[in-house]
Amino acid sequence: MRSKVMLFEQIRRDSRVEGLSVRALAKRHHVHRRTVRQALASAAPPEPARRRWQSRKIDPFVTAIDAMLRSDLTAPRKQRHTTVRILDRLVEEHQATGLSYSTLRAYVAQRRREIWAEAGGRPLAEVFVPQTHQPAAEGEVDFAELWVDLPAGRTKCYLFTMWLCFSGRSVHRVFPTQSQEAFLEGHIAAFTELGGVPTVHVKYDNLKSAVSAVLFGTDRRRTENERWVLFRSHYQFDGFYCLPGVHGAHEKGGVEGEGGRFRRNHLVPVPKVKSLAELNVRLAKADRADDHRRINGRVRTVGEMFAIEQPLLRPLPTEVFEPGxxxxxxxxxxxxxxxxxxxxxxxxxxxxxxxxxxxxxxxxxxxxxxxxxxxxxxxxxxxxxxxxxxxxxxxxxxxxxxxxxxxxxxxxxxxxxxxxxxxxxxxxxxxxxxxxxxxxxxxxxxxxxxxxxxxxxxxxxxxxxxxxxxxxxxxxxxxxxxxxGATQPEHPVGQDDSAGQRVVSLTERRLSDPTAVIAGLPPDSRPLPSVDRYDELLTRRKTAPPAADLSKGNVS
Known part of the structure; x- marks a missing residue:
C-alpha cells in the first residue's frame, strides 16, 4: 500500500512529465480530483482533520456525569465511580436509554482528567521529572528476592544492591536473610568495593533494619533504629527514606531497575553453588565486568563514569564497624x-x-x-x-x-x-x-x-x-x-610381598609375636631379654658380724 507522500510524488511527476489533466491524473491513480489538487498544490500531504466529538445522545446527561466525577474528588480511592456505575445511575436516575457504553467510557476518560486538573489535584497520569545527579553525592540501596540451588536444595535468598546515581556503578551481594546484620554487612562490602561513601545521602525503603516507625506528616520524619544510627554516624552519611508503598518506588528507580537487570543477566539460570560465599565471589567478578557496559543515553561507560566519581567519595573510616x-x-x-x-x-x-x-x-x-x-x-x-x-x-x-x-x-x-x-x-x-x-x-x-x-x-x-x-x-x-606425602615404604619388605608397601598396625605390632614378620617389618633377630643377672643379687649373703667382747668393753 502506497504512502500518501509517495502518491503525491507520483502525481506531481506525471503532471510535470506528461502534462496530464486533473481528471486524467485522478483516473490513473484512482483517487479523487480533490486529492490531485492537493498534490499539485503541495508536496507534503495535509494533516488529517481531527475527529470532532459527536455525542448527540450523551449531551443531555453531561451535567449529571460531571457532577458524579466531581464527587469523586473527595471520595475514597476505592469508592469512586466507574464507567459501569455511571451508566447504571444514568439509567436509574435519569432514564437514559440507548446510551452507548463505549461513548460514555471515552467521555469519562477525557472529562475525569480535566475535572481533576481544574480542582488543582495531582495528575492522574504519573509524570516523571528527569534528574541530574552530582558525582559522589547520592546512592540507592534495595533488596531483591533470589533463588539459589545450594546443597540443601533450592533456597530463597536476597540480593543486596547498592547503586551510585551518577556513574551507575553497583555492588551486589547475596545473603540468606534481610536481617539487620545482612543490611550492615552489605553496606560495608559496598563501601569497601567502591572505596568510599556518598557525600550527601543514600536512598532507602522503610526497612525494619533502619526504620522503627514512619511518622506521617508534611515532612519525611522517621524513627530510626539505634544501631543503624550508630552505623551511619560511623561512616558519616545521611539516609533518605522514600514514601511508603508503591508510591515511593520511583524515588529510587535506579536501584529498582538495576536489581532486575543484574538478576536477569548474571543469575539466569538459577545459580548452583556449594555456598553463598562462592556465589558472592562470582557476583564480585560480574560487578567488575559490568564496568564495560554503557547505560542508555550515556556516552561514557560505567567504569569511565566511576573513575570520575570515585576520587570524590568520602574516605572510609580507619576503624572497621563490626556488623555482628x-x-x-x-x-x-x-x-x-x-x-x-x-x-x-x-x-x-x-x-x-x-x-x-x-x-x-x-x-x-x-x-x-x-x-x-x-x-x-x-x-x-x-x-x-x-x-x-x-x-x-x-x-x-x-x-x-x-x-x-x-x-x-x-x-x-x-x-x-x-x-x-x-x-x-x-x-x-x-x-x-x-x-x-x-x-x-x-x-x-x-x-x-x-x-x-x-x-x-x-x-x-x-x-x-x-x-x-x-x-x-x-x-x-x-x-x-x-x-x-610419603610414596615409599619406610622399611624394606620381602621379595614375596607383591603388594608393595603395607599398612602398619601399631596395635598388632605390640600384641603379636616379636619374632614374626608383621605388617611388612623386618624380622627381629635379637635374643630375648633375660633377668638372670638380677637373680644373682638374691643369692648374695652378707657375713654375720663377730660377737661383742663385753668383758673388755669392746663392741665389734
Missing part, C-alpha cells in the same frame, strides 16, 4: 544454643554454661571468652537445627548406641562430611569388633579430623579398608603418611 550482633545464650542439655529461633550445636563440655555468640549475616560464631569454640553457617529457616557431629564425639564415646540415630550424623551425611569411606569403615569395624567397639573405633577416626585435613583422613580410611584393617590407629598412621 552479640548475644549470650545458655547451652542446653543437648549441647545446643538458641539464636534467632534456630538451634546451633557447641561442644558438649559447655552444657549448662553461658557462651558469647557473634551473629553475622551468614555465620554464627560461638566463643568462650575470647576462644572460638564453634562456627556455623547461619540458617534462614525458622526452627532449624544446625548440628556438628564433632561436638558430640566425647559423649558418643561412652554412648556408642546413640550414634546411628543421631541428628548430627544425618546432617553430616547430607553435607558430605560423613563420606562413603566412613560408612564402609564403620560397617567393617562393627562386623569385626561388635557394634559398641566398632562404633568406638569409628569415633576415634572422627577425632582425627580435629587435627588433620579431611582428605588425609579419608585417604587413611581407604588404605586401611584396602587391607581389611579396622583399627583407628591404622587409619592414623596411614593418614599421617598421606599428610607427609
Amino acid at each position: 550482633l552479640s548475644l549470650n545464650p545458655r547451652v542446653d542439655r543437648h549441647a545446643r544454643i538458641m539464636v534467632r529461633n534456630c538451634q546451633y550445636s557447641v561442644p558438649a563440655k559447655f552444657i549448662g554454661r553461658r557462651v558469647r555468640v557473634h551473629l553475622r549475616a551468614g555465620e554464627v560464631i560461638v566463643l568462650d571468652g575470647r576462644t572460638v569454640i564453634a562456627t556455623h553457617e547461619r540458617s534462614g529457616r525458622k526452627g532449624a537445627q544446625v548440628l556438628d557431629l564433632d561436638h558430640y564425639l566425647e559423649v558418643l564415646k561412652y554412648k556408642p548406641g546413640a550414634l546411628p540415630g543421631a541428628t548430627a550424623l544425618v546432617q553430616a551425611r547430607a553435607c558430605g562430611a560423613f563420606t562413603s569411606a566412613h560408612e564402609a569403615f564403620w560397617a567393617a569395624a562393627r562386623k569385626a569388633h561388635g557394634d559398641a567397639a566398632g562404633t568406638r573405633e569409628l569415633i576415634d577416626v572422627l577425632l582425627l579430623h580435629r587435627h588433620m585435613p579431611a582428605v588425609d583422613v579419608v585417604a587413611g580410611l581407604t588404605a586401611a579398608l584396602r587391607v581389611g584393617a579396622t583399627q583407628a590407629d591404622v587409619v592414623a598412621v596411614e593418614a599421617r603418611k598421606q599428610q607427609r
